[in-house]
Amino acid sequence: MDIVFQISQAEFHLVGGQPVSSTVGVDETLANHFTFLLYYQTNPPFVDIRTPSGVIYGVESDAYTHDSSNRAIKIHFDFTEVEIEC
Secondary structure (H helix, E strand, O other): OOOOOOOOOOOOOOOOOOOOOOEEOOOOOOOOOEEEEEEOOOOOOOOOEEOOOOOEEOOOOOOEEEEOOOOEEEEEEOOOOOOEEO
């Protein structure tokens, strides 16, 4: 049984294709199974998540799922590093 709880929520208004960068701290106790859910209104944005060591999780990653019917992007992975940039 999965238990889902929200750690944080942020809303970004992307204008003119300008990139947005944000850092999320991940406690070691949560880092084993971690999922980012991103919802959009019209067109799916380009999204990637970068670890401190430089690993990139994005559209070409097995962790990336796009659900066009719900306008959602999901990136799920098993993660052992703390603090990631997205």
